[in-house]
Amino acid sequence: MARKLLLAVLTVAFIGALAAGAVFLGLLERSVVSREIEQPLTAEQMKGLVKRGAYVAVAADCYACHVTKGGAPWAGGLPFETPFGTIYSTNISPDREHGIGAWTRAEFHRAVRDGVGKNGHLYPAMPYASYRKLTAGDVDAVYAYLMSREPMKVANRENHLPFPMNIRQGLTFWNLVNLSSGTGTEVAGRSEAWNRGRYLTDALAHCGECHTPRNLTMGMKESAYLQGAELEGVIAPDITKAGLTRMGFDPLVFASFMKSGISAQGAMTNQMFEVVHFSTQYLSPDDLAAMSAYLFDLAKLPERATPPAPPQPVAVSAETASSARSTYLAVCASCHGVEGQGIPHVVVPLATNASLRLADARNLNRVILSGIPAQRFPGLERMQPMPGFAAQLTDQEVADLSNWLRANWGGQKPSVTVDEVRRLR
């Protein structure tokens, strides 16, 4: 009996080891790059694709990650602090030694859509789980565009990852669990704009990489699609129809917010500031309309604005209100206005601010403590810097202020605790 059991255990272990080995060797990986892509593009075809590629690359926001501030264009080097260590974006200029100059069309396609580069597996900081849904035509266009750039002789930086995360081949396991085999985004019966919006949202702009929470294996949790997630200590908000409406957006305002980065709901901050800066401000009016229509689940953008009703104020204790009002008048009101109206072209309003309407108060609290640097927006708009008040306000004062602002203008329960503020310092 014991021997039979042992045999069974050994058999299971053997099969398990075989299966793990097969996964590790990539035998179970399925490329979504079709065989025709092995055929190189002609010089003529490459030339013809450059202009389209420039637009696709902007919509896919490639540049934001593949450059550093003041660094050589397309030469990579931007650090990504992950829970496992630091990885750096790579040189994707057409330099033959350091960049992708020696990559074939098919090699480029496999890197972008399968996450398997010429030199091994990519880490999923490169959003290939989303880019997998790109059309072959769009990937060709980006390839042609990148190959038309100036080669940059800039060496790639070495990642700092501990064992076993430093073994690129290990990504085969992640890919097995987290890569979908379906690559289509088109839904029959939905409008052209809605479908274009879905393609922009899911494939090109890869919105879900930040706005969809991640599961235990750090893959996108599809059951909570676009419902908001924590990212580098701030909240990437819920951008489903319900989430956008809660923040005070309607489809028209949201489309213009993606273009300008500024609306009554506030100004883009953190990573979304860069997304507007590098990407969405350049999207065509049709694409912005499509993206907004899709996120609001409409066949097309409506003609007129339909702003959602402002939230009902929630009562706070007299003590909280008195503390918060004193703080507000002392250090907030000169810029944000006594009534929270802000100053056009200078300071965002608070009375209609989306940050006050989020269930999680973290973004607001962080901004109160650390401030926001001056930011330039499209069309000569410029928001002045917001000072941080960590040195001037106690934890209690910040908690009171945050609770009062959120209750008054955001309709949120005054749930911020002193401990919560202390932990953010």
Next chain:
Amino acid sequence: MTIATRTLSLTINDEAVGPIDVPETMMMQDFLYEYLNLTGSRMGCGQGICHACTVIVEKGDGSLEEMRTCITGAHWFAGRKVRTVEGHAKRDANGAITQLSPVQQAFIEHFSFQCGYCTPGFVTGATVLLDQLKRNPVRREALEGVISEALDRHICRCTGYVRYFEAVRDLVLRTPGLVKA
């Protein structure tokens, strides 16, 4: 319509001020100008950018902090000790200036300013920096960076900062105890 007021008491340039009724939405700069005739702190941008309006707040432990009066409400200063640019020099019994502060003297010696609009802010900022260096001296090689960082936020539009910078560096180097060996 009446403007809601609140009673304010504070110390300015070592003198007790108040209790006095002050509109609760009034900025400190307006309070200094309209109630106390202390017009040395300059209104520049009115947005907290240029730092021409700053004053010193002396904290409980004696350390100094710079605050912008154009964007900070008068009532924030309730119970606090404030030093405006009028309170830096030594004065005689009649209030006439007998000796400038070391920072003010250094700015004069170096011809640091031209129109002088930003000078109250620079006097305030440099004084706070000297106080910080007294508490935490820096290594000589770090000094230039420390001065730049401390005064970077002060905006000047005519002399181009160099003479302010040289005055502060000169003063720091000849004041014992601010720079570590």
